[in-house]
Amino acid sequence: MGELEELVLLIVAVMNGQGYSIGIIGELSQRTGRNIAIGAVQTVLKRMEDKGWVVSEWGEATKERGGKRKRYYSITAQGQQLLAQNRAQRNNLWNAIIKIEGKYGTA
């Protein structure tokens, strides 16, 4: 799983079924300060949908969208499991750093 994939999947999970690409871009920008293009988010979302990490459904059409519908993304059980695994791996690494710091002291 790439870094952008992980970030987008986390945002989809945070938005809890209300995440669509423009919303995800805004949320990502607000929470991490990263600005990404629509094409990049769409590519990641389609790839994650193919892998079964997210599912999507059509939402409402609005005037700002020129009468086009939104597509809302939600995280699947498989996606949640993947995030949990990633988190556990990172926690292990962080724990290892703490142990090293305890043994040799910090610089």
Next chain:
Amino acid sequence: MALHNFRPPHWPLRILRWILPPEIQEEIEGDLTEKFHQDVNKLGIRQAVRRFYRGCLSILKLRLIFNLNLNLISARHWIILTSIAALILIISIAPFMPGTTIEFSHSLAQFIHASGYLGLFILPLGMLWLIIEMRNEKNQELTRWTNGYYLAWLTLTPLLLIYLMILTKTTAEILGGSITTIIPHAILIPILVFLVSRIQKLKHKANYYFNAIPLYIVIIPLITIFISHFIVENVANLRREKLIILTEPLITAIEKYKTDHGIYPEQLNLLQQKYIAQLPTLKYKGVNGYHYKTSQGSFQLSFEQLWHWNATDVTMYSPQNHVVVKGNYDKISTRYPNWYHYLAD
């Protein structure tokens, strides 16, 4: 003024509608429009338009565009393509096969190769048409913009114009008495008529079915160029080597004559019966007989074979490396001692 009164530029969306698969068109168009309205609100119309173009460009990603359905190419299409490739191969190597010279087989091969290179010009449009054909979904309603009608004409028009120019030149040749030049056109004109009739059918294509014409437009030139570059040249090189081997007894006979008489023979006929039973015959299409001449106590033996694009490949033997090149090209050594070849205009 209400925000939604500002509209994003229309033509990039139109292009995206053409390029993107139908299942993601609505979502992406909506996203781009919503982002445009957000940017108008925050940054003003000029900056929003600039960002809108940038957003459209960001959509042009392989993952989003090339969601091609390769299953559309059926066994029938592969059989047709393989048969066409085999036919091009046979036509291309026919002028280099053993047999009597037939001018027609050489001009037909040249015609096919020239058509292959000509096809390269329409390859990008053909690819665009192929992508659209492979992106449309079954049961999807089609318009002239999505059924490939305009793109098909755009692809074929330059070819038809170039062909008309060639046809004008050929007509003059035919009127001048060169009847064989009519044969490639007799093959090509029905193909063009068939293509035009298929494109006209596209005009009324309202429901989806896979049209394989762009597949052939893309693949046939590539096959032709591959055969022309990698196969025909190797076949011609092989033929040169065969002819060199065939000529070796003649060289031995000339040297024997020199040992007996102290000079090289003035003519090859002088060798017959005593030194060689019969002069080797070069039974290959497009290969002329031997050219033989003596000068300054040495001799030069050569034969010519037709090459690509009306060039002539001259292969020469001279015992003291006295090869004189007439054309604009450098002589090239062969793997046989004292044998060289060069291309003449």
